[in-house]
Amino acid sequence: PYLIKRIIYRNKEYIDDFYRDTWYIPPWYRVHRDIWVLTPVDLETYYKMIKIFSGYHSIRLWNLFPSIKIHLLLDYNLSPFTLVDINNLEMLEDPLSIYYEYPSIRRIYIQLLDWYGDVYYPFKYPPKSFKVKFYKGPENFIEYYNSLGELIESINNFRPHVIEAGYTEVFKYLSKSIDLRNYIKIDYSRSVLKPSEFPGFIELSRLSRVGLDEVSRYSIGKILTTIESIEALKLKYLIPDVRVDIENFKDVDRLTKIDRGGYVYTPSPGLYWNVAQCDFTSLYPSIIARYNIGNESVNYIGCKRYIIAPESGHRICLDRRSIVSRAMELLVNRRILLKDLSRDRGDPILDARQRALKWILVASFGYLGYRNARFGKIEAYEAVTSYARDILLKAINIAEARGFRVVHALVDSIFVTREDASLSDYLLLCKEISEKTGFRMEIDFHYKWLYIPVNRSLKYVGSINRYFGVSYDNRLKVKGIELIRKDAPDIVKDFQMEVIDKLADAKDYSEFKFLTGESIKILDKYKSLIRNFRVDPTKLIVTKSIRKIRYGGVISKVIKALGTSKVNLVRYIMSVYGPIPVERWSERNVYDPEYYIKLIYASLESLPYSLFYKTSDFIKIFR
Structure with a gap:
């Protein structure tokens, strides 16, 4: 206490108020301790005081998480996207209310396009066009633009609150021509939510007291921890900077x-x-x-x-x-109610809200360990x-x-x-x-x-x-087959979808067997399309995410051909001379039909042909 008082006295111009209080300490939260609570004069001073106290090993800082902004909102009992009396700074509704009015937010979702789809490396391979989806209340519409100037003009005219994209490079590319600091930016490559589930961000923002721009960038685990921290602060439980408990010893048998x-x-x-x-x-x-x-x-x-x-x-x-059980009870009961309401009313906003909570709940168990x-x-x-x-x-x-x-x-x-x-x-x-x-x-x-x-x-x-x-x-x-895998080319997905559509009409086993035999004609059709070079190149694109530092074979060749650094994802078409990135594919290139025939053949493992045919039967078909 003497050391803390001395530090406070030396820095009294930075401190608006300080007092002693009693809080419970981790990991069991059964023992309480006297602590000093300091209120700096401003935000800059807050970080300066953290730096000063962090220099003393005998002093421990608590409640640095969640952020100072969330602490401020909690002190004033405020929450994002809730109705507020501006004069008195008082909320006019409970942030935990299920029945809140969805705010009117103008949004745009921007895609940079070329013939092959989204342009992931626009500085190396500039987009040929721009696709923009406009959201205004329940209404939405799509516009296409051929130049960046037309796109910027439409943004200025629409005046969106939120600009969205599927990957970070879109914002980097736009920032060269427009100041994006005035907009909330949502990068869906960092989120488990989809553009159609945007109301889920509002739901999570209200519950966690985290602003929309941050909650869209937070990991699911960080949002969950913020909600748990709010419960801990209500109980005057000190929040550690890092995990404080240690796993008990277990022998191999246990x-x-x-x-x-x-x-x-x-x-x-x-x-x-x-x-x-x-x-x-x-x-x-x-x-x-x-x-x-x-x-x-x-x-x-x-x-x-x-x-x-x-x-x-x-x-x-x-x-x-426990803190976690309190948070889970809140989230589980809320999700069940929202799920039932969305099912009864057919309301997409309610469905998006319950889906956002589902992701938090899915992560909660794993995050516990x-x-x-x-x-x-x-x-x-x-x-x-x-x-x-x-x-x-x-x-x-x-x-x-x-x-x-x-x-x-x-x-x-x-x-x-x-x-x-x-x-x-x-x-x-x-x-x-x-x-x-x-x-x-x-x-x-x-x-x-x-x-x-x-x-x-x-x-x-x-x-x-x-x-x-x-x-x-x-x-x-x-679940799990090529039809829904991101790394399977569309030609394989189209083949599987056509076969399954054929089998869907089966009413019993004998009819299913008959339709399986009939679907071999579909196999012959795709084999003919591929070998006769009648497949659109967009159907042949293979997509691979780069998660490892080391990679070889096809992936290394594609990355080298791309000629750009910091590659997170590659797309290529297999030519007769090897893989070619879609960004460098041209009409004079020729795809390798046998490569795609092999992919079709491999996808048969997921289909029910093995019920009625031997592997040798299909080897003959593919010759």
Whole structure:
């Protein structure tokens, strides 16, 4: 205290106010300590005082996260995108309200284009045209411009609040001709949200008190930690700069037993009829909220009331709500309500808001075990997975007891079938599982037929993350196959889509077998198109993301041909002489038909031909 007083006295011109207060200290937040609370005179002084105090090893600084702007909003009980009485600086609505009015925001989404699509390296390969989507309230429209001058003029005339793009280079390119400091910029390459889900940013901004320009750049983990920090500040819990707890020692046997992740059932490959995919709604966050899991509640030795997590044996204290469980309860309940409202009203804004919360909740469990998470703990992570495995096994046992066959089960969902089952039977099953486990389960998709391909590594079992199927009203659901992969060229996607469209009409096994035979004509058609050079080059583009520092083969050749540094993504067409970046492709180049024939052939593994044909049959077809 003497040292702090001396520093304060020496720098009193920088400090508006200081006083002593009592706060709880991590990691358990059961012990409170007296701390000094300082209020600098301005923002510049705030950072200057941090630098001064950081020079003393005997002094520890707390609550530097979240940012000073968020602390200021909390002090005045304000939040972005809430109605405010400007005269009194008072909010006229609760930032946690579900039923708020969506603000009227003018937005534009800009794309730099060439014949091959988006231009990712505009300084090296300037765009030929510009595509702009204008958003004004519920209305939107698209305009094309042939010059940068026309684009700038349209921006000045429309006067948007927000300028959006799919990647950073768009803003760098525009900044040479227009001052972008007056606009909020959203780069969707840094976000899990899509342009159609923009209202999700408003939702996250209100909950986290983070401005729109920052919340769009924040990682999901940082947004989650900010929401958790707000809960901690309400309880006068000191927020550390870094994680303060240490993982307990475990021998190999115990580590193998408890560090197992979610439950995964290895399916048998094949075709299944009348299958319901039943999903738990936000299972992992719901477990955290229900069982009070958090860094300060798991394995606290001074606990009076506790429960023991199944299998892992971790003791979870119930004496006091954990910070993480409080935040999860808020987010889970909010998402469920928004999801139900969006389903009932068909409102895209409500749907975008619940999807934004879904991403936060999806990340919450993994972030609990992240080594740098301020409110994380590996034992808490293990407790969640042990409960999740136990709950999914209970769901499987309930389904089997009711005469259903479990086709597949994955982390928080089960795929069940019964020959005579109707949609009502599946709904009743979900209701029973919800009641007996205490966690909400719903039908995510009712398949007329579901196909699970063979695992590429272990040929005698089914693929865990690759499957597709069609509903009774001919809606398609696809997971993991080339049709939805970003690195597959459109020629392969078009082929798979045409085959699946053909099979979608099948009403039973014999009809499915007949249509599979008929679809071989589609294979012949694509083989003919490719070999006769009748495929548009845009259908042949292969896209690869560059995530590793070292790379070789095709990728290194493409990067060298691009002639630019800091490459995050490459697109190429395979010519008869090797890969050529799309930026350097011209009409005189000729693509390699056998390369694309091989890609089509490889994609057959994901389709149901192996049910009725041998590999040797297709080798003959491709000759």
